[in-house]
Amino acid sequence: GEWIVRLPPQPASHGPFTLRILARSGDDAAGSSTSIESITVTDLAFGDVWLCAGQSNMQFTVAASFDAATHIAESATVEDGIRIATVAMTAADVERDDVASAAAMDPAYAKNGQRSA
Numbered sequence: 001g002e003w004i005v006r007l008p009p010q011p012a013s014h015g016p017f018t019l020r021i022l023a024r025s026g027d028d029a030a031g032s033s034t035s036i037e038s039i040t041v042t043d044l045a046f047g048d049v050w051l052c053a054g055q056s057n058m059q060f061t062v063a064a065s066f067d068a069a070t071h072i073a074e075s076a077t078v079e080d081g082i083r084i085a086t087v088a089m090t091a092a093d094v095e096r097d098d099v100a101s102a103a104a105m106d107p108a109y110a111k112n113g114q115r116s117a
Helices: 068-075 106-115
Strands: 013-025 037-047 084-087 103-107
Touching: 068 106
Parallel strands: none
Antiparallel strands: 013 037, 084 103
């Protein structure tokens, strides 16, 4: 299903934060046969979200760039809080409101040059 949560403005922060969502479901407005369901989402952060898309240029990694060793060494000393999720390449003839599962990249993996240049 689809759902939405509205939070008051938060300062940018790497977190990690945890969000627990409770939902009540039941047969009638009087509350008979109701149940409480919950879901917990972990490792959340607050801040800007940038969506980047492209063609083969988005697959070009830092490790494949000129002077890669220097760039990788420099990035290893920076705690930038950048989180990267890679979505599988798919084609669609119509607009979509979802994507195939995204693979979140471990920050340590991103620092070894596998992040998009």
